[in-house]
Amino acid sequence: MPEGKDELFKKLSDSVVYMDESLTVQLSNEVIDKGYDAYEAIEKGLSDGMERAGKLFEEEEYFIPELLMCSDAMYAGLDILKPHIKTKESGEKHRVVIGVVEGDTHDIGKNLVKIMLETSGFDVIDLGRDIPPQKFVETAKEVEAKIIALSTLMTTTMEGMSEVIRILNTLGIRESFKVMVGGGPISQSFADKIGADGYSINAAEAVRLARRLVGGAA
């Protein structure tokens, strides 16, 4: 008896949770071969698996190594499925510009936030690390982002975050974007001091914060 669509999506989700990249690739190809909807496979398979992995992370069943392995599996599946998404099905997503501020190249926290935001339905533009303040602003304007997410691990580079906000204010476009900040030395007090819209202590909190900032449920 041929395998049903829902069963295949469940297997796809499991392959992400169990960090099995090659199986994820194989199942993603199967989705295409069988003519199933790629967007649905991403939602009910890959994203569902990553969401389950995120819950396991919050419950301290999974830790950073496991989460990174899951995300590798997810991205491997996405590489296969994404080209087959029909544009009209991809829907309208809230766009986030994310990056590590200038002078800092520690990006593991930023990567985790990116993964969790993507899993939760945000369209994330990842600028990478060591990003000048102006670049955040230019990109956010260009892609019409809703959120600018700034990360740093070092106290010596924290000021780059306030510089982004200063530029937004100078250009008179501060109200067009929500700015969220995070990273090892960052705190709510610092976020308040520089006039950021929010601070989150970890990746899961960052998703809840981003949802709140765009007016969605926490």
Added chain:
Amino acid sequence: MAFKYENDQLTSLERVSLALQFKKGDRVPAAPLFCGASHRVLGITYDKWSTDSELATKSLLASQELLGFDSFVTLVDLSVEAYDFGQEVIFPKNSTAYPNFNNQFIKNAGDYAKIKLVDPRKSKRMKSVIDICAGLSKAKGKEVAILGFLYGPLGVLSQIRGHKELFKDLIRHPDEVLGAIEIITQVLVEYAKAQIEAGAHSVCIDPLYSSPTVLSKSMWERFEGPYLKRIADAVRNAGGIVTVHNCGNGVYFEEVIKWADPVAISVAHPAYGCKTWEEHVEKWGSKVVTIGYSDPANTGLIMAQEEVVEDCRKQIELFVGNNAGYILSTGCEFPPNGNLLSAAAMVRAAATYGVYS
């Protein structure tokens, strides 16, 4: 001339030494992990401070004279050891040195075999830290506590491989990782001994991934626990005191104590399983000395000095009020770009509110 507050009766070294034995000296010691910030006291650039042991020593000595903290910590940056294993390191003029993450020395699993033994006493950057220990010891070793510093083997390897790839390799290529950890540990054992021989009273070991923010207990124990023990044993065998630093959230105290048996643990957050500092004090206050826990960024960059003093007062009252082993400190390095007067305010808080009756 030694820095003294009006009611100070002991030297900094005596004060810290007693605190590490759960004994009451004249007051709570204050040790705000004042390291990179010292370059500004001497007026040199950060890259000079990171690469010239003589200037770094002078900077730390000048800072101690100015601010009066009770302990030196010879944390230069977390790429010291990695550099000597072959990792390219970037030295910004006004910020902390860091590995070039675009050019990792270990680029794939096969490259773990490239990690070879090096002699820290003949290396460049580890030798520099050994020299700082020697310089501080010569100048102030009888008056001020000197905590040497080394990054744990897994931390060192993460600087050489890159954090993300190393964490995945713990699952994908554990044997290759353990092979490199073994070599790094042998070098760190010698490095720890050399710091004590140079005059450090303690070596503060940083097993940064021993918390749930990064690894599970079992994975941390497998990849770092036994190696940490060998380094800690080497410190003790050389006549030094073992201390541990980890600024991660929820440090696995039980496991860290099992493997390193330190007299003190420097932290930024309550231990694993403790939701509050009150719980932390109740569970660990009589078992191991806590070094902490002012938030470095808030202390150095945000709070006014009176707010710093007030924050410290609350910590002192909690720990001293519960007879818990305690040294007042920042939970991680005092911000290199932080307000120097805020570090002084921490010392003032200890001298004002930490006096034992």
